[in-house]
Amino acid sequence: MDTPQKSITQIETPVSKSRVEDSPVFNYINSLSPIRPVKSIPNPHQFSALNFTSPPSVFTSPHLTSSHKESRFFKTHHPSPDPTIPVQESPDDSTSNEGAAAEAEVTPNFNIDASTEMEQPHIAKETNLDDLPLAVSPCGRETTGDLSLVPYASPPREENGEDDTGMEMYGNVQGKNETPDWDRLIADSSEFLIFSSPNDSEAFRCLMMQRASPSQAPSVMMPTMQPGSINEPESSIASPYGAVSVLHRGIRRRCLDFEMPGNKQTSSENNTSACGSSSRCVVPSIGLHLNALLMSTKDCKTNNTTHDYSCSEKYQVGLQGSSSTLQETLDQTETETRDLEDVPVEPTLEELHLSSPKKKRQLEAGEGESCKRCNCKKSKCLKLYCECFAAGVYCIEPCSCIDCFNKPIHEDTVLATRKQIESRNPLAFAPKVIKSSDLVLETGDDASKTPASARHKRGCNCKKSNCLKKYCECFQGGVGCSINCRCEGCKNAFGRKDGSAIVDMEAEQEEENETSGKNRRAKTQENSEVYLMRKEESSALPATPMSVYRQQLVQLKNMMPPPQSVLGVGSSSSGMFNSQYTRKLEMKSLETVAEDGAEEMPEILSHSSIDNVNAVSPNGKRVSPPHLDSSSSGRRSGGRKLILQSIPTFPSLTPQH
DNA sequence: GAGTTTGAAACT
């Protein structure tokens, strides 16, 4: 509004002056004076570009650092939004209409430029700012690299707007209005700033776009979003920054992605629909999604109407963003995969979620007892003795614990205790079962040498159970014993310490011999479950959530779904992923990827290779290719194949629907 | 459901 007036005035002014003074010199001067700004403008643009490339101090300060580093925690997101908002708001405030218009105008130009630079022309089609750069996002992961950058974002704009259109515009403006240009410039600059500094904004938007796409968003978004109703503001705000983090880290990205979309576009829809329709309202919270998931799945199942929400809310302890992410990712992935593949994989969800021993127990006990949980009496549920606590979940009604402090009410205590425990043992809450590839990286080759690809983190110490009962964590986790184990008389059906085959017939026979008919039968089931669990776990741990979950889903689908579900002992822990642990895994995964040359293939392969002892190289470094495994063990072959298939499909997951 | 067994977690 102001700008037009100003421009008019300015334009007129020179004329009036010229009339008054008539002297050509004055005219020139006057004319020049207005021109100056115009000329200056181009410079400023460049300047701005430069400045923007390196996030301007003003803008930068707010979003910048925190976003990346804190990406894990949703909380982090909060700060970010503020910066962006103010920037955008400022223009809007001054000229709400103009600001919007300016953005709209800018974007198109930007799009064009972006398209050229970004290489994605189609993006331009999308009118929304978010869409433009983000459109690139489809790239999703790769986007990170591309988007990365601040530099990128800023320059394009400058070039685009300023060089071609921008200059022209300004030129035109000069003729018409000078001031308006400034306003635009400011607005543009603000936008630039926003985009550039956070870069993520683009990525974020990409994510948003992908997720947001009406078709997709709902399913995926739902879980995260729902809680959003409560957290909406946060999520929405956080999203952008989250996006950044997301870009950098797959897991978080997705989380962020999911969040993001919900926030912006579908938030309203999703929120309502999600929360309302899907019972699941996962608390945005932070962590302990596993439980939430578990709870949600089970409890929800038991009580359809029920509030997953309550469950999730109750149960999830905001321990770690990463973990939460995983969980969310799982849910989302599941939903997505379902949608995509149309295969009814209901069991999958359960299975996935059931990873924790508790769940197993629950299942074993019967679904009626679905909520059965810990029974702590002296630990106050603040020690790893407590399965709930160990799983990062709050205790709930079904728990028969006494003097329980593992409740939302005592969140502070829980977190503090958790921290303490983590300080003592950073991996205390990490999944107990780790896939061999990871182990290889971590421990060296030993682990890999052992029969199963997945291994217990620390190894068991069984002396009387022969690693044939759930007393044994390895057995419970469905993984074979490894060199790390100090067990005596190991007869682990999934793989002996000495390296015997995992689920070999021999092992089964031995088990059979040892166990009575009933027990045997139960065991076989158990084993199968454990087996599946183990796979899931092993895969899940290191791999990015998406890939893992995908694999799991595929496996589950293909593999005859065990009656109940695979309870992943490790899964519980997996839910707990520590940030550190997650980092490690990520790092490892990256390494593996580098080796293999494929991003997620390595992980998958490793997972697939679980069964093959032989597959593992003597060094234990790399696992043999999946096909070998398939040939080796008939049972799993299906799973492996599936896994392989899953890999390719993986990428598609995000965007679809 | 009570009691026993077991091995991890915690402590020293």
Add this chain to the structure above:
DNA sequence: CAGTTTCAAACTC
């Protein structure tokens, strides 16, 4: 790091 104690799950009856 090793030994001991504590703890709660797993198991048995």
